[in-house]
Amino acid sequence: MITIDRVGKSFAMKNDRFVALENVSLEVAENEFVTIVGPSGCGKTTLMNILAGLETPDAGQALVRGARITGPGPDRGVIFQQYALFPWLTVRKNVEFGLRTAGVPNPERRERAQHFIDLVGLHDFADALPRMLSGGMKQRCAIARAYAVNPSILLMDEPFGAVDALTRVRLQEQLLQTWSQEKRTVVFITHDVDEAVFLANRVVVMAARPGRIVEIVDVDLPYPRTEELRLSPDFTALRNRVWSAVYHQEPVA
Amino acid sequence: MTVVQADAEVTTGSPAPPERRHRGVPKTLLNLLSVVLGVGVWWGFSLGGFDIPAPPEVLKRGGELIADGTLADDVLASLGRVLAGFMLGVALAVPVGFLMGWYGVVRGLVEPWVQFFRTIPPLAIIPLAVVLMGIGETPKIFVIFLASFLACVIATFQGVVGVDKTLINAARVLGAKDGTIFARVVVPASTPFILVGMRVGLGSSWATLVAAELIAAQQGLGYRMQSAQLYYDLPTIFVGLISIGVLGLLMDRVLLFAERRLTNWQERR
Ligand SMILES: Nc1ncnc2c1ncn2[C@@H]1O[C@H](COP(=O)(O)OP(=O)(O)OP(=O)(O)O)[C@@H](O)[C@H]1O
Ligand SMILES: [Mg+2]
Numbered sequence: 001m002i003t004i005d006r007v008g009k010s011f012a013m014k015n016d017r018f019v020a021l022e023n024v025s026l027e028v029a030e031n032e033f034v035t036i037v038g039p040s041g042c043g044k045t046t047l048m049n050i051l052a053g054l055e056t057p058d059a060g061q062a063l064v065r066g067a068r069i070t071g072p073g074p075d076r077g078v079i080f081q082q083y084a085l086f087p088w089l090t091v092r093k094n095v096e097f098g099l100r101t102a103g104v105p106n107p108e109r110r111e112r113a114q115h116f117i118d119l120v121g122l123h124d125f126a127d128a129l130p131r132m133l134s135g136g137m138k139q140r141c142a143i144a145r146a147y148a149v150n151p152s153i154l155l156m157d158e159p160f161g162a163v164d165a166l167t168r169v170r171l172q173e174q175l176l177q178t179w180s181q182e183k184r185t186v187v188f189i190t191h192d193v194d195e196a197v198f199l200a201n202r203v204v205v206m207a208a209r210p211g212r213i214v215e216i217v218d219v220d221l222p223y224p225r226t227e228e229l230r231l232s233p234d235f236t237a238l239r240n241r242v243w244s245a246v247y248h249q250e251p252v253a
Numbered sequence: 254m255t256v257v258q259a260d261a262e263v264t265t266g267s268p269a270p271p272e273r274r275h276r277g278v279p280k281t282l283l284n285l286l287s288v289v290l291g292v293g294v295w296w297g298f299s300l301g302g303f304d305i306p307a308p309p310e311v312l313k314r315g316g317e318l319i320a321d322g323t324l325a326d327d328v329l330a331s332l333g334r335v336l337a338g339f340m341l342g343v344a345l346a347v348p349v350g351f352l353m354g355w356y357g358v359v360r361g362l363v364e365p366w367v368q369f370f371r372t373i374p375p376l377a378i379i380p381l382a383v384v385l386m387g388i389g390e391t392p393k394i395f396v397i398f399l400a401s402f403l404a405c406v407i408a409t410f411q412g413v414v415g416v417d418k419t420l421i422n423a424a425r426v427l428g429a430k431d432g433t434i435f436a437r438v439v440v441p442a443s444t445p446f447i448l449v450g451m452r453v454g455l456g457s458s459w460a461t462l463v464a465a466e467l468i469a470a471q472q473g474l475g476y477r478m479q480s481a482q483l484y485y486d487l488p489t490i491f492v493g494l495i496s497i498g499v500l501g502l503l504m505d506r507v508l509l510f511a512e513r514r515l516t517n518w519q520e521r522r
Binding site: 049052053054071072073074076077078080082084085086087088089097098101102129130131145149 | 417419420422423424425426427428429430433437438441442444516517518519520
């Protein structure tokens with residue numbers, strides 16, 4: 001349903017151009033959970049911005065259900081690497097933002113916002129401003145905000161990057177639980193190899209300079225994924241494979 | 254479906270507003286002490302042979318000026334000029350600042366002029382204003398207007414330019430179009446800058462007032478002080494100075510209060 005077809009993107013530098021993405025192709029099936037791992041600066045965020053419709057590729061094209069992406073759309077929810085909550089709006093108002101722009105009338109808007117606020121466990125903080133929230137709570141608010149508009153595709157850019165290890169594990173399990181109950185297509189970017197393998201149907205490994213896909217690892221572990229699975233030899237083997245793909249990349253001339 | 258339930262790091266109870274720290278002596282007490290000390294030093298100087306009036310003398314003159322209504326008239330005249338100039342300045346600066354920040358073309362066209370006029374002290378405009386606008390209220394209000402406009406337009410513009418790109422992107426992926434982004438992201442995000450600009454603008458408005466009242470005024474604190482100068486009437490000059498200071502401070506406090514209320518969502522250091 002998502003087709004990335006020989007996409008290239010470069011940015012103007014002082015004298016020359018910096019190639020952020022070169023010849024990137026990837027197909028993501030309906031309801032698939034794909035994670036993207038790669039070193040910093042390999043173009044993960046750039047790729048996500050292209051899928052979100054915030055940047056246009058210089059070469060190739062990106063399509064959703066056969067239609068070329070020309071801008072942001074309500075079918076794609078985005079969770080940014082920085083939380084990007086509106087600091088002057090309360091948690092509730094942040095979650096309602098997308099519903100307001102979609103013209104959802106008030107009683108329903110409030111109800112839907114409340115539903116997703118409860119879902120991410122921010123009930124007691126619904127009327128708090130973002131500055132009063134911890135990093136993990138901000139992240140959950142951003143998740144609720146993206147979920148509220150009910151997108152069929154979720155694009156998540158290192159959503160759990162800034163939370164502690166314990167919260168992170170919990171958020172991962174809860175994300176998978178939601179995904180298995182209400183299927184969506186998820187493209188999830190991370191630095192964390194464990195996280196990438198634990199969540200995904202497929203792990204896409206990228207490399208930098210130029211930003212490109214070097215390997216795609218199928219993760220044929222059953223869902224639901226449990227704590228025991230993390231310790232299983234199958235998991236470890238896959239993790240090691242992804243790890244070496246990420247960290248033992250041959251330098252290109 | 255259940256995602257991301259409440260977990261360990263959620264603290265209990267409602268979030269407490271950040272408390273202002275009091276270290277030792279409360280701030281207001283220190284401020285009060287400082288005022289008393291200042292007046293004491295002033296008094297000391299006047300007793301010590303300096304040719305300035307003592308506090309009681311100034312207080313007495315203040316009482317007289319209040320009793321015969323002169324002070325009220327002067328304050329009203331000056332306040333009227335400052336407010337008229339200031340409000341016109343802000344009313345023009347905010348939209349111009351927004352346009353400059355939002356449209357590159359407007360920025361390119363307007364910025365050289367703003368930067369140019371910013372280097373000219375508003376007082377230096379007075380001769381020109383008198384020649385072009387005569388000696389009525391217009392030139393006085395104009396220079397005050399110019400002073401506050403220049404301070405506020407820069408601040409607004411910088412506020413708009415500095416709006417976090419990720420917030421605009423977040424709004425876009427939530428379906429917001431340009432108009433919505435402007436009203437619901439750019440305006441609130443630049444409000445703190447505008448309010449700071451307004452405070453600076455108000456400061457320069459007051460700073461310009463006395464000089465503006467050099468232009469054949471019949472009333473006003475600046476005019477009163479200048480005519481007092483002719484008669485070597487120091488107490489009246491002191492009353493004028495103190496009035497200007499107190500009024501400026503009060504207006505600044507009002508804006509500061511508005512700033513606190515409107516931008517209390519900001520993370521404070
Ligand atoms: N707007 C831009 N202008 C110039 N260069 C850019 C721009 N956006 C990204 N880049 C460059 O493109 C490269 C890829 O950036 P990107 O943000 O996609 O990396 P990333 O894989 O998300 O990294 P990280 O893991 O650190 O978030 C970086 O080297 C970055 O400097
Ligand atoms: Mg990134």
